[in-house]
Structure formats: C-alpha cells, structure tokens
Amino acid sequence: MKKPGYKIAGISAFAAVVCFALLAGCIGQQLSSDFNEEDVKKAAENVITLINDRNSEGIRELCTVRMREALTDDVLDQIYEAIGEGGQFENIEDMSVAGTTDSQSGEEFAVVVARAKYEIKTFTFTISFTKQMKLAGLYYR
C-alpha cells in the first residue's frame, strides 16, 4: 500500500502542473473571424519594420485617430532611442496572436505579442489592431 505522503506529494505535483498549464496559455482568447491571423502577423511585422526605419509618417498612417494623437514626435523619438539601444535589428523570433474585446465599447481587437531580436538585446512588442487593421495599441519592453 502506498504511503499517504506519496499520495499527497502527487496531489501537490499535479496542482503545480495545473497551475503552470493555466499560466502557459490554455486560457487565451480566440481571434475573431473578422480578422485573418496571417494578415495580423504581417501588419505587426510592418509596424516593427517602420519603427526600425524610424518612419514616423508611415506609422501614423496606420494609426487610429486616437493613436495618431498619442504618437507625437517626442513620443516616437523616445521609442526610437530606446529601441536604438538594442543595436541592429536581426529578426522576429516568435509571435502570438489573440483576440480581445473592449469591455466598455464592445469593440474587438487583434492583439499580437512579438519577440524581436536585436544585436544587443531582445524587445517584446505588444501591438493591437482594429477590425479595419488600424494600429490601436503599441507597447514595448
């Protein structure tokens, strides 16, 4: 007969696995059928390329009205400076896409998280798009 300690250790290990399975992303939201995943990925790659090229006008052309107001020259210069500290852009290592709905407006968005490798360090971009594929959110770290 098994000792109770082994049984409880097994329960603890199972709880730990369940905890990390949840963390690992089993609870992600599906992308709405109004979006095409490949198009969303290409649009995110394009945004990262425009940042690397320091193309402020190109970025603003993609933006929603609200984002265009937020992305002033000063803000974009800060972004370019921070990303510039990473050195030369090398490649996008990994990219994940999901959907989300704004709880207040009910508007659906596609959200992309992309890990971009640069010569010195790796940045993680979080980029969101409206159904019209307008850039609605841009974060990096």
Next chain:
Amino acid sequence: MTGDTLTEKRILWFFLGSACFIIAQPLLRLPILNYLQQSTDFLLVYTLNPLLIGIAIAFSAGVFEEGFRFLFKQFLLQPAECVFSQPVIFGLGHGIAEALMVLVPAFMVIPVSQLGLATLERVLAVILHVTLTVVVWNGFQKKQRALYLVLAITIHGLVNSLIPVLSPFPDSVILTEGALAAVVVVMVGYTYYSKKYYIPGRNSNEETRI
C-alpha cells in the same frame, strides 16, 4: 539527548528551512516563470488577463513553497509528532532565506534608510512564513495532512494575490502592506492557539523526542 545535540537539531531545522526555500523558489519556480516569460503565448495571455494570471502566479508560489515545506516535513523531519519549536525555527530559516534574497540586492543599490517599508514588509513576510509552516506542521500533528497543506497553499496564494488585486488602487502599497499586517496578526493568533497540538517542550530534557 544533550543540550548540544538539541542545539544542533535546531540549527539543522533552520538550514533545512532555508534549503526548502532555495529549492522551491530559485531552483524551481523562478526558472519556470522565467522560461514562461520567454513565451509570446504566455505574455499574450498575461497581457489579456493580467488579474487572472497574476493570481495564478501568486498561487503558484503557494503550491511550490507549501508543497516543499510539506515534503521536507514528510521525508526529512520525522517523526510527524514534534515540538512546537520545530516549525517555528524551520519557518524562520525559510523566511530569512527569502528576505536575504530580496533585500541584499536592494541594499546594494538603495540606501538602507530608503528601504524602511521594504524591510517592514520582509519582517511581516518572515512572520507569515513561520505561521504557514505551523499550518503545514499542524496537519501532521492532527493527522489531516492534505487538508492543512491545501489550507496553507490557499492562505499563501490569497496573501500573494493582494499584489495583483490591489495594485490598480491608489495608495496600493499602503493597502497591500496593511492587509498583509492584518493577515499576519490573525495568523500569529492562530499559531499561538496551535501550540496545544505539539509535544510539550518547556526545557531541553523534554525535547528529547524530536
């Protein structure tokens, strides 16, 4: 058992407590969390569900730390029945190891005078670790091991969840530390109440059954 042997046992309990923390956190949980943070799938889910994932991360600390406390008691600190000082010293070892890991790097870059709240928070955390160890050990004294393990994980997870739950509020640091202090007061009361479950050990000679 001589007084010297008893002292050696107490030192051993302290270092086992420290080892328990080091295995549960720096050697296991933190590398797993670091690995997850390299995954865009995980970061995406975290971005979309910050509160839910924050609470899950908080509970994972409870699962690892209380789980390893349990395993240490089960396999390295037999017999199950023991003196009250055993969980207290083990919990001190666990909590002080964590405090050193958190505070030493901070002391290197920030003057000690500016770390008042952080130091207070660590003192409360050490006391909480002692009381949570008593909860796990109570299960062994009362022969309800799984129940008390789950209870300890739940308390640990709920306390850690204060951070993601309260962080959106203004003055969240004060709120979080205040709530932590309130929990610690209740847990210290429970710990004092729990003394009756242990083998009496008023002096060295009476602790020979360790």
